[in-house]
Amino acid sequence: MTIFREIYEYREMIGSLIKRDLKSRYKGSALGFLWSFLNPLLQLIVYSFVFKIVMRASYERYYLFLFVALVPWLFFMTSVTGGASCVWSQKDLVNKIYFPREVLPIAHVTCQLVNMLLSFVVIFAVILVTRHGMNLAALLYLPAIMLVEYLLALGIAFFVSAITVFLRDVEYIMGIVMMAWQFLSPVMYGIDLIPEKYRVIYQLNPMTPILMAYRDIFYYKQPPQLGTLIQATALGAIVLIIGFGVFQRLKRHFSEEM
Amino acid sequence: MNSENSIEVRDVTKQFKIFIDKGRTIKERALFRRRRQYEHRQVLRGVSFDVKKGEAVGLIGHNGCGKSTTLKLLTRILYPDTGSIEITGRVSSLIELGAGFHPDLSGKENIYINAAIFGLKREEIDRRLDDIIAFSELEDFIDNPVRTYSSGMYMRLAFSVAINVDANVLLIDEILAVGDANFQIKCFNKLQEIKGKGTTIVIVSHSLDQIEQICDRTIWIHEGLVRMEGASRDVHPAYLDYMEMKRRENAEKEAKRKAEKEGVKEAEKKKETIPASAYGMEEGKRWGNGRARIVEVRILDQENQERTIFRVEETIKIHLKYQVKSLVRDAVFGLGFFNAQGLRCYGTNTEIDDLPPFNLSEDGEMEVILPRVMLLSGVYTLDMTIEEGHGMPVDYFREVATIEITNSKRDLGVMRMDHQWILDYEKK
Numbered sequence: 001m002t003i004f005r006e007i008y009e010y011r012e013m014i015g016s017l018i019k020r021d022l023k024s025r026y027k028g029s030a031l032g033f034l035w036s037f038l039n040p041l042l043q044l045i046v047y048s049f050v051f052k053i054v055m056r057a058s059y060e061r062y063y064l065f066l067f068v069a070l071v072p073w074l075f076f077m078t079s080v081t082g083g084a085s086c087v088w089s090q091k092d093l094v095n096k097i098y099f100p101r102e103v104l105p106i107a108h109v110t111c112q113l114v115n116m117l118l119s120f121v122v123i124f125a126v127i128l129v130t131r132h133g134m135n136l137a138a139l140l141y142l143p144a145i146m147l148v149e150y151l152l153a154l155g156i157a158f159f160v161s162a163i164t165v166f167l168r169d170v171e172y173i174m175g176i177v178m179m180a181w182q183f184l185s186p187v188m189y190g191i192d193l194i195p196e197k198y199r200v201i202y203q204l205n206p207m208t209p210i211l212m213a214y215r216d217i218f219y220y221k222q223p224p225q226l227g228t229l230i231q232a233t234a235l236g237a238i239v240l241i242i243g244f245g246v247f248q249r250l251k252r253h254f255s256e257e258m
Numbered sequence: 259m260n261s262e263n264s265i266e267v268r269d270v271t272k273q274f275k276i277f278i279d280k281g282r283t284i285k286e287r288a289l290f291r292r293r294r295q296y297e298h299r300q301v302l303r304g305v306s307f308d309v310k311k312g313e314a315v316g317l318i319g320h321n322g323c324g325k326s327t328t329l330k331l332l333t334r335i336l337y338p339d340t341g342s343i344e345i346t347g348r349v350s351s352l353i354e355l356g357a358g359f360h361p362d363l364s365g366k367e368n369i370y371i372n373a374a375i376f377g378l379k380r381e382e383i384d385r386r387l388d389d390i391i392a393f394s395e396l397e398d399f400i401d402n403p404v405r406t407y408s409s410g411m412y413m414r415l416a417f418s419v420a421i422n423v424d425a426n427v428l429l430i431d432e433i434l435a436v437g438d439a440n441f442q443i444k445c446f447n448k449l450q451e452i453k454g455k456g457t458t459i460v461i462v463s464h465s466l467d468q469i470e471q472i473c474d475r476t477i478w479i480h481e482g483l484v485r486m487e488g489a490s491r492d493v494h495p496a497y498l499d500y501m502e503m504k505r506r507e508n509a510e511k512e513a514k515r516k517a518e519k520e521g522v523k524e525a526e527k528k529k530e531t532i533p534a535s536a537y538g539m540e541e542g543k544r545w546g547n548g549r550a551r552i553v554e555v556r557i558l559d560q561e562n563q564e565r566t567i568f569r570v571e572e573t574i575k576i577h578l579k580y581q582v583k584s585l586v587r588d589a590v591f592g593l594g595f596f597n598a599q600g601l602r603c604y605g606t607n608t609e610i611d612d613l614p615p616f617n618l619s620e621d622g623e624m625e626v627i628l629p630r631v632m633l634l635s636g637v638y639t640l641d642m643t644i645e646e647g648h649g650m651p652v653d654y655f656r657e658v659a660t661i662e663i664t665n666s667k668r669d670l671g672v673m674r675m676d677h678q679w680i681l682d683y684e685k686k
Contacts, residue, residue, distance in 0.1 A: 015380075016370055020363065093375065
């Protein structure tokens with residue numbers, strides 16, 4: 001239990017690592033902080049063009065259908081791919097001073113969360129401009145589903161960041177894994193396209209219920225189903241416990257491996 | 259854990275895998291199994307020591323002896339294989355200065371980041387901010403990005419943050435070489451101040467002088483074990499002695515290697531220049547390579563009469579006879595006065611006093627005249643030294659003589675200082 005108290009003691013470090021990351025990210029670029037909004041918007045345009053015009057996806061308001069799942073997906077993806085190297089890339093710190101090592105993945109994933117929240121400003125703007133409308137009761141579930149996704153991303157970040165210290169390939173493997181994972185998750189399409197017999201397997205993907213919940217809230221304007229929420233929370237919790245456990249086992253040897 | 263102790267280290271062992279060629283990718287691990295051969299290196303073999311609360315301790319030892327590993331274990335960057343380490347209170351380490359500095363951010367922003375990495379909370383940093391900036395002497399530049407700083411400014415800022423953390427235990431690794439001479443003095447004084455506040459300090463350094471000045475105690479780590487611990491004044495000579503022996507061994511090895519190349523005759527010559535019996539101590543009070551020996555030291559007064567009791571401000575002459583066994587190049591004579599507590603009250607040598615360099619080639623005598631010895635009452639011991647080159651002891655003779663100083667006045671302290679009182683200053 002002392003580890004949790006210690007991580008709390010180092011909350012200022014987590015905060016300043018996030019601040020440092022956000023502040024330095026766009027330093028020197030002409031548009032600066034605007035990129036936080038431009039980036040998702042430009043991605044949206046590319047994806048919409050490919051899937052609506054070229055691939056002829058049949059969903060109504062496909063850009064919104066895609067966008068409300070794509071933004072949470074990008075949060076998850078950057079948390080994991082960047083998370084793989086978040087301990088290794090700070091080897092100077094890890095080798096030279098003590099701090100609870102958990103701080104690094106926590107700061108990284110939290111930083112991505114902040115980025116997602118900024119992207120959500122764009123989502124709300126798009127919904128407003130297109131007069132899609134919003135269901136306030138459904139919106140109440142948003143913080144809960146964000147929290148669940150955050151914990152899931154954190155669990156995987158713990159896991160891959162610890163493994164990467166010992167096996168550098170993981171960082172590159174994760175790039176491929178995440179691409180496959182994206183196509184196997186209901187980001188660009190809905191779960192209704194998956195044949196019935198494969199759905200059970202499909203539901204084991206912890207990102208499936210999370211993305212479904214986001215889409216329920218914004219696209220279908222309805223509260224997510226209770227089953228979806230429970231499933232998301234359970235999978236998220238399991239992944240977090242495993243990831244944290246692995247991290248605890250390996251962190252003592254980080255410095256020796258670097 | 260004993261409540262008097264701040265740090266308890268018990269039977270700590272640590273070994274590292276030394277890879278001949280470490281593979282970190284799957285391909286390397288699968289294909290080049292043979293290349294991944296490694297050997298275990300036992301760095302620590304059961305180190306135990308205590309550090310009391312408020313004590314300052316120096317860790318010394320030759321390169322690779324395990325002292326830096328010990329410090330890393332105390333910092334919790336590494337963890338012991340067996341044994342235990344217990345530390346009470348907040349630990350701060352001055353191992354890496356400027357950890358986490360970001361070049362594009364301002365000095366002030368970096369203070370916040372760096373201090374947070376040391377585990378400080380927002381309010382604590384707010385409270386210390388002015389002190390940190392003042393100590394760094396960077397008031398005019400504190401809002402500029404750190405990348406515009408000179409390396410000296412950078413280190414000053416980093417040191418200021420680290421030193422203002424207010425830890426219960428401060429771990430320091432060779433960092434007192436920061437900034438210019440003035441700033442070094444400032445750092446040094448700050449360390450004394452921190453020590454005065456009751457902070458426990460552990461220092462790893464190659465500079466025995468630094469350790470002697472700050473630490474109460476020295477721990478000598480040798481081949482992964484504590485070889486000796488005690489007052490710096492006892493441990494340091496033994497350590498220097500060992501290093502000298504090591505150096506001679508290496509020199510002899512080198513000579514042998516050369517001899518094998520150049521033939522036996524050359525080797526014989528070489529051996530003659532290093533007298534075999536030179537190394538040895540007399541009651542643990544004397545060490546050096548023995549090329550020259552102090553054979554007699556007499557303490558004289560102004561009239562050249564031998565005496566051991568003097569009054570404050572009297573003249574003392576130290577008369578020294580020496581024998582030369584083989585040529586001593588760039589010889590240096592030195593002296594040191596120590597009080598009963600082991601404090602070096604004064605020490606100097608001919609090099610410090612800028613005498614032109616000289617060699618000792620034959621037996622001789624010399625004299626040091628101290629026209630006005632300002633030491634206050636007490637018993638003092640005298641060390642006399644002959645060194646060569648850059649501080650290599652030829653004959654370091656500890657406690658070669660004892661003198662007593664008596665004081666007819668009642669002024670206090672270690673030494674008298676010239677002074678005058680001006681009471682009617684205004685009228686003047």
